[in-house]
Amino acid sequence: MDALVAHYHEVGLKGRNREFFEETLARNLKRSLRGTGYKRIRRGFGRLAIDLQERAEVDEAALRASRVFGIANIGAGKRVEPNLEAIAQGALELMLAEPFASFSVRARRSYSSVGLSSREINVDVGQRIKDATGARVDLKDPEATAYIELFGDSAIVYRRRIRGPGGLPVGVSGRMLALLSGGIDSPVAAWRMMRRGTEVELVHFHGQPFTDPSSVRQAVELSQMLASYHLAVTLHLVPLADAQREIVLSSPSGLRVVLYRRMMMRIASVLASDRGLQALITGDSLGQVASQTIENLQAVEASVPSMQVIRPLVGMDKLEIIHDARGIGTYEISTRKHQDCCVLFEPRSPTTKARPAEVNAAEAELDLDTMVGKALAGLETRVLELPDPA
Template structure:
């Protein structure tokens, strides 16, 4: 590799320099003229995720990249940022002036502790096209200096074990050598608000997270079998909602005791239609609740054919009772796929805990797989559904799982660096 002379010192650059985190934008990058709205929402959600982090932080906006730093260890910042939906990758980095000597010194320091025999490559990107050297020239110069000053390293431009990314901006340059996957998707809240029918199983929490990744801010409603069941399912729903609220500004959990209404359906002669009739009542009640909370759609964890109540005919019968769109993010997923996703999200350990599920309360030995609307309507006519729904909503319990974790630490702030 040929030597390349140092370039002049850069124009004055903002400080402080040092450790930071690069957050690469996901689908926001593809947006057109309204991209700024998505970016603003993304940064609002990032500020929420940073509350209580234990020190002051700053956010800087670059081209398709957000830079995060402050008086907090980069690994802690990276952990918080990885919860924010909308970032494609999270990269702990170091921020230095856009000067070739400073870049080289940072590169040597970054790779100085690398074990003997490790292969590496330098990959540079110039956002500032006025920088005197081309990207390939920067790669060659920095790589040569690293080889000289860090014994035991080897260059591999095809499949390096460590890739040192150098991103050169007008006033500062960012070097990163670790790339952590982000959650991707659209920023939570940019697509509207939804109400998730949250049970205690694997499916509905995963469906909620999938809805969040499409930009929906989620509140939750949990139906339990009280007064005929114990409160174990409520504890699980609270724990699940708290876990899901790690990925969004905290949504509200509404707990509705459905037991007496379920008994009314049984007395009205629901029989084999009991489960589908219960689901229709849940959807009616959730739609009425959504009208009060401003939600524009319902989200469920249904997967086609997974259980008897989730056949195409039964799902259509449930939808007929809904005044809002019913979104089913998992409609084509297999059970093992759902379980694997739940493990990734951290909800699987909660979902396996024992509880008394309201869906099994008063369920018949055999559930109808092809519920007919005339038969369902005949059962429902024996009840005053409007009054039943109002009674259920009036007795609802409102909780804010995870809201206690949003209190900012003393002296914490979130602003652009000076």
């Protein structure tokens, strides 16, 4: 195996700015393949050909490429000369590697020196495979498929396709800051915005020294998993315990959770502005917990009137979110036990309908600017990059 074929997702639907999207996708692929032994990336209509070196880490390269946003699927195969004999021989070798009862051949060409149509290639190669194996042709639901992609001075044949995440390449839809807890929802929210082409930084609020370091460890692991899609992730760690203590000492217990979240949003808004980030991302799902009623969501968002708040999961139920978390690899990490700062000094009966007048009255007893500044004074920032193959 010495080549990959990457097919686009939404990028192929773009108009005048398609070249910008393609260039961004190619650049992200190059970053993801760093250290795996790729030689060059060539653009074809609706796809990219990735040539690998002789001793390249093919499986690692295919896995990394399949996690790049904007990719519909990745094919891992071999380069052959762009003539019918070489194509047929290469396809036959790949197909004979594993048994099958039915098959199809799918040829695609954008520009090539081969003087045959895609259909003619399908028929010729298919007949040779049928003669060699005795398998039947099935164009609707084959057990195996020989894919043939022609790229000018070469062709790539492959049998295996890895599904990609789809969406848009990171870097085409602005920059945002996602609030990351150690739970299930917020990593999925961040991932979904990355999938829309957003460059995402993460902020995690912890309760140390009143809690142990488990939530920070969890946030780091979740960030590392997200970095496998995003290529590199900036994680900001902010201590919230002192602000929480101030809230507990001077505020009604039922409002604590709403006030905690308003403080987080204020801190995140200042951090986002300082970093040149355009919006905040949260993992809220309407009605899932007491803090996510429409009244409480409104109360929390009102704390940052000058900052856009994006909620990718707002209409999803818990089972849908868990399904996504399993698919992207964050679920197992998120379900480990950890001490989340939001349960620190948690009231027995949190309000589900925070009234603006009550919230404003409670915060009038607090020195909000000082609390925000003190939290940011303890800020720690880490950059987590995709590691090179061992």
